[in-house]
Amino acid sequence: MTHPPKIEREKSGRIECTVSFTKEQTASAEQKALRELAEKVKIPGFRPGKAPQDMVMQKIDQADLLEETIHHLLPETLESLVREHNIQTIISPKISLKQRDPLTLSIVFVERPKVTLKGADKIKIEKKAPKVEDKDVDRMAEFILRKHETTQEVERPAQEKDRLTIDFSGTDAEGKEITPIRTQGHTVTLGSKSLIPGFEDALMGLKKGDQKAFTLTFPKDYHAKELSDKPVTFSVNVSKVEEVHIPELTDAFVKEQLHVDSAESFRKELRQSMVAQEEHIERQRREQALMDAICTATVVDFPAELVEDEERALLQDMEAQLQRQQRTFDDWMKATGKKPEDLHKELSERAKQRLALRLGIRELLEVKQIAVTDAEMDEAVSGLLSPLSEQERKNVEGAYRKGEQAYEQLKWQKRVEKLFEGMLG
Structure with missing residues (x-):
């Protein structure tokens, strides 16, 4: 370097x-680059890398050189900068050309930004007790009973709770x-309100083989905009x-079909399961509320x-997720109607939120001195690997040795x- 780097x-x-x-x-670096590029250049009469330099120079794109x-x-250069200026970068350095003669580069490193937590010590997330009422248990019991329902074809006019199989079309x-x-071949249970208002009412009293025409207006908030509020x-x-x-929910039914001692025991187990589900949902809600609060408290x-x-x-x-769904990014952009600038703005906001959360959590871990012992990590690794087959364990256990990336991610x-x-209690 002609001069010490400007920092x-x-x-x-x-x-x-x-x-x-x-x-x-x-010049030295250019000669090395030229030799490498010459290997890829085809010049008639010469083997790769053996053509005269002036001929190679004519064939090589100067931007590539x-x-x-x-x-x-x-x-x-990077090693020297990091070592001599004690740079602890958290992302790959960004390189850009400032000047060609003399060759001058701008190299941008990013260290972990200084984080200030405002009001993090006062974060309180309300805990709501799970609420499962008798009517909720009744509704879930009916849902389970419906899985064991039977049907019998009838010749009489259709009535409430009957199931109809219909073909239908519509005109504007x-x-x-x-x-x-x-x-x-659409099936509908009368009274289920699964179709637009008035449709099931119009089917009441119809028998097998009957045909009927009727006019209904689609709701204003119907999901297909081309049909909303249209007759x-x-x-x-x-x-x-x-x-x-x-x-019916009887002792005999639950013993035979659900392998439970009695209808009362079934309802009790059902309630416990629903309470556990409500507690899980509440825990997720509180965790999300805590993460939102940490984001808000993180000033960076x-x-x-x-x-x-x-x-x-x-x-x-996003692209990986779309690929799993066998969709392209361009198709998604067209389907959502997003403009590139809108997507950029949206991603920028989400990026800042993710960074604020990650940096805020890291700061809290250090402030609160949260640590995990080797014994706790041994237990965590064991719990992760124990369900795997012997071959699967052999394939991945090396990644969970102390100091390896997967081990450190699990520790985090x-x-x-x-x-x-500790913060949720």
């Missing part, structure tokens, strides 16, 4: 290093068929009417590079669990 440190943790290289350093030259200069006010409405004339054909028999100045790095991670997660998770347990 600019910001309170946000952003460190910009401006580095200039001597002509000798640049510059990029490779910088690539050769970076390792030693001008008499033109609305193709998406046409449905074959549609339906043509319905009834192909089957069935009487539905739901078993984010360097742009850190936010951009987090945005990229969010975008990669256990520390966070301790923190949340």
Whole structure:
């Protein structure tokens, strides 16, 4: 380097290093880059890497040569900067070209920003007692009983609680068929209110083989906007009417079908299960409320590079999720109607929230001195690996040795669990 690097440190943790290289350093790196690129250049009459340098230079893109030259200069430069200036970066450094002659680079590191917690010691998350009433148990019991229901086809007119199998189509006010409405073999239980208001009422009294036409107006808040608040004339054909028999909750039924001693015991177990579910939901609600409170209490100045790095991670997660759903990112953008600038703004906000939460939690762990012992980690690793087969354990147990990345991630998770347990009570 012709001069000592210019180092600019910001309170946000952003460190910009401006580095200039001597002509000798640049020339040496350029020669290495040229030799590598020459191996990829095809020149008639010469084997790869054996053509004269001036001929190779004519074939090589100068932008590629510059990029490779910088690539050769970076390792030693980065190592020197980190060592000599005690830089503890938390993301990969960002490199940009400032000047070509002399070759001058801007290298931006980001250290962990200074975090201030305002009011974190006063965070209180209200705990609500689980509330399961008799009517809730009745509703769940009926849901379970319906899984054991039986049906019998009848020739009489349809009445409340009967199940009908119907074919139907619909036309608009001008008499033109609305193709998406046409449905074959649809089953509906009268009184279930699963169809738009008035539809099930219109089916009352119909028998197998009956046909009926009637006009209904779709609700204003109907999910398909092209149909909301629009009149549609339906043509319905009834192909089957069935009487539905739901078993009664008796001791004999629960013993035979549910393997429980009595109807009373079944209701008791059902209530306990519902209470446990309510407690789980309440715990999740309180954890989310706690995370929101930590975000609010975390005051931090984010360097742009850190936010951009987090945005990229969010975008990669999104693309991976879409790929699992066999959808493309472009398809998703079209389906949601989002503009690139809207998505960028949304991702930027989410990135800042994730960073605030992560940095806030880290600060709380240090302030509260939350630690996990080796014995606790041994138990956690054992609990994680024990359900696996012998071969599966062999494949992954190395990753959970002390000091390995998976081990440290699990340790972080256990520390966070301790923190949340202490703050939620």
